[in-house]
Amino acid sequence: MSDLPIADYCVIACSDSWRDCGEVMISPFGSVPGLGARIAKSTHSPDIVLTDGEAALSFGIKPINARSDELVREAYVPYKSIFSVVWSGRRQIMMMASQVDQFGNQNISAIGPREKPKAQLVGVRGAPGNSLNHPTSYWVPDHNSRSFVAAVDVVCGVGNDRARGAGVGATRFHDLRVVVSNLGVFDFAGPDGSMKVRSLHPGVTIDQVRDATAFPLAGLDGEIAETRAPSEDEYALMQTLDPKGLRHKELPQQ
Amino acid sequence: MSKETTLSELVGEIESGMTIGIGGWGSRRKPMAVVRALCNSDVRDLTLVSYGGPDVGLLVKAGIVKKVVCGFVTLDSIALDPLWRQARQQGAVELMEVDEGMFFLGLQAAAWRMPFLPTRAGLGSSVLENTPAFKTVANPYNDGPFAIPGDVGAEFVAVPAINLDVAVVHVNIADENGNGMILGPDPFFDEQFLGAAQRRFVTAEKIVPAGTLTDHGPLERATIHRLLTDKVAATPNGAHFTSNPPDYNRDEVFQKMYTTAAKEEESWNAFVQQFLAGDETSYQQAVSEWRKAQ
Numbered sequence: 023m024s025d026l027p028i029a030d031y032c033v034i035a036c037s038d039s040w041r042d043c044g045e046v047m048i049s050p051f052g053s054v055p056g057l058g059a060r061i062a063k064s065t066h067s068p069d070i071v072l073t074d075g076e077a078a079l080s081f082g083i084k085p086i087n088a089r090s091d092e093l094v095r096e097a098y099v100p101y102k103s104i105f106s107v108v109w110s111g112r113r114q115i116m117m118m119a120s121q122v123d124q125f126g127n128q129n130i131s132a133i134g135p136r137e138k139p140k141a142q143l144v145g146v147r148g149a150p151g152n153s154l155n156h157p158t159s160y161w162v163p164d165h166n167s168r169s170f171v172a173a174v175d176v177v178c179g180v181g182n183d184r185a186r187g188a189g190v191g192a193t194r195f196h197d198l199r200v201v202v203s204n205l206g207v208f209d210f211a212g213p214d215g216s217m218k219v220r221s222l223h224p225g226v227t228i229d230q231v232r233d234a235t236a237f238p239l240a241g242l243d244g245e246i247a248e249t250r251a252p253s254e255d256e257y258a259l260m261q262t263l264d265p266k267g268l269r270h271k272e273l274p275q276q
Numbered sequence: 277m278s279k280e281t282t283l284s285e286l287v288g289e290i291e292s293g294m295t296i297g298i299g300g301w302g303s304r305r306k307p308m309a310v311v312r313a314l315c316n317s318d319v320r321d322l323t324l325v326s327y328g329g330p331d332v333g334l335l336v337k338a339g340i341v342k343k344v345v346c347g348f349v350t351l352d353s354i355a356l357d358p359l360w361r362q363a364r365q366q367g368a369v370e371l372m373e374v375d376e377g378m379f380f381l382g383l384q385a386a387a388w389r390m391p392f393l394p395t396r397a398g399l400g401s402s403v404l405e406n407t408p409a410f411k412t413v414a415n416p417y418n419d420g421p422f423a424i425p426g427d428v429g430a431e432f433v434a435v436p437a438i439n440l441d442v443a444v445v446h447v448n449i450a451d452e453n454g455n456g457m458i459l460g461p462d463p464f465f466d467e468q469f470l471g472a473a474q475r476r477f478v479t480a481e482k483i484v485p486a487g488t489l490t491d492h493g494p495l496e497r498a499t500i501h502r503l504l505t506d507k508v509a510a511t512p513n514g515a516h517f518t519s520n521p522p523d524y525n526r527d528e529v530f531q532k533m534y535t536t537a538a539k540e541e542e543s544w545n546a547f548v549q550q551f552l553a554g555d556e557t558s559y560q561q562a563v564s565e566w567r568k569a570q
Contacts, residue, residue, distance in 0.1 A: 131402075145328070145348030151396065154400070180400035181400075192396060
């Protein structure tokens with residue numbers, strides 16, 4: 023398949039990030055990861071557990087735009103009990119990041135000075151605890167030098183350098199997986215657990231990524247893989263599970 | 277002895293400088309009648325503790341909040357609350373930011389009369405350095421029968437008890453004895469808020485005679501029991517515009533109007549005049565007139 027929108031590649035990259043994860047809760051933030059999780063569950067990872075976004079485990083696989091009353095609930099998991107899931111490690115998350123840095127520190131709290139931020143965002147939420155307790159990935163729909171920064175303003179999700187600095191209490195279950203952006207897929211296989219290019223989406227150049235990243239990325243020299251396209255089955259699932267094309271609205275206009 | 281009281285008497289117990297915990301989560305089942313009454317009271321310098329929604333934006337905008345303890349402020353269907361953003365971006369309010377799980381443990385520690393509870397959550401994040409008073413604790417089990425190899429030598433966050441002067445939660449139905457039933461999908465952390473507080477207030481859509489609460493729903497939904505509560509007041513539609521199913525869903529149109537009005541001082545003043553300037557009765561009347569005009 024060719025000439026597909028970049029969002030479709032991002033969906034597959036998200037889906038692949040959960041390959042063989044087993045029976046764990048997947049918490050995807052955003053339409054692209056949300057669709058990716060449903061495709062993963064429909065194909066290579068059927069044991070994935072999704073929620074209704076409220077207080078229950080959701081049975082089966084429904085489109086990302088399904089109404090609450092269309093969902094089938096299979097167990098009661100109110101907010102309080104989520105910590106038992108998170109802190110036991112039976113979960114993987116893909117959060118969004120307003121800022122992410124070379125070692126995978128993530129910011130969703132605020133941009134600018136602490137006492138008087140330039141932009142107050144949602145807050146740290148559960149990111150500090152999530153990132154220390156189970157596999158964590160990030161989705162950044164707008165990859166540029168203000169989102170891929172040299173240093174984040176507030177460390178919410180904890181990166182590899184900061185986890186190391188906090189000792190074994192922090193590193194024991196800390197497991198950063200990938201960052202999926204509108205330009206490519208990145209992991210943390212670079213020196214000292216730094217960010218490294220895993221693949222670039224079709225049509226994305228090395229210079230483009232370098233200019234859009236405010237820190238040195240590993241893996242830019244040498245051959246770089248292209249993010250794989252969806253298979254025909256996956257593409258068909260995408261149409262069924264995102265009939266309104268919400269995934270395309272999440273990326274900046276090209 | 278009946279714990280039933282009125283909204284105004286309940287709010288009258290809240291004093292300047294107090295630390296107030298507010299139940300609910302985001303724009304869900306917030307005790308908004310109490311929030312509105314506080315906005316029109318003469319208390320000052322409150323510390324708010326909340327899984328933040330429009331309660332935080334409104335109280336901060338009213339100028340009666342010194343400090344907010346939270347892990348986020350959101351309106352759910354609208355990601356960010358403009359009043360909260362403005363206040364922060366003007367440097368008008370202090371923030372003690374905690375991880376959502378740290379928050380839960382802080383309330384639980386207070387409810388269990390412990391000075392702290394340990395967790396990994398917070399290690400390595402800015403949460404610790406932004407509140408230098410947060411301390412870590414060394415794993416005491418580095419050897420002996422209880423040692424876990426992977427955690428030998430570990431430091432953990434010692435989340436301090438978040439002690440509250442007052443906690444307020446809103447439920448669907450309560451009885452005169454101060455038992456409460458939450459019929460919506462999630463009890464959130466209301467039990468922990470009440471447990472962490474010196475004075476514990478419940479507002480409810482309606483109050484029924486003692487001994488009849490379970491006529492209105494399954495026993496297991498009566499999660500707010502009388503040992504957690506001091507006073508209970510009826511505030512019909514009192515969580516509006518946040519959600520309180522099955523009584524009502526979030527008033528999305530009203531919430532949108534709130535965020536739009538909040539963008540400019542002039543439109544905000546008009547919103548306050550139309551809805552918030554009077555007491556709870558006039559608020560509910562204004563909302564019902566507004567709805568008829570839609």
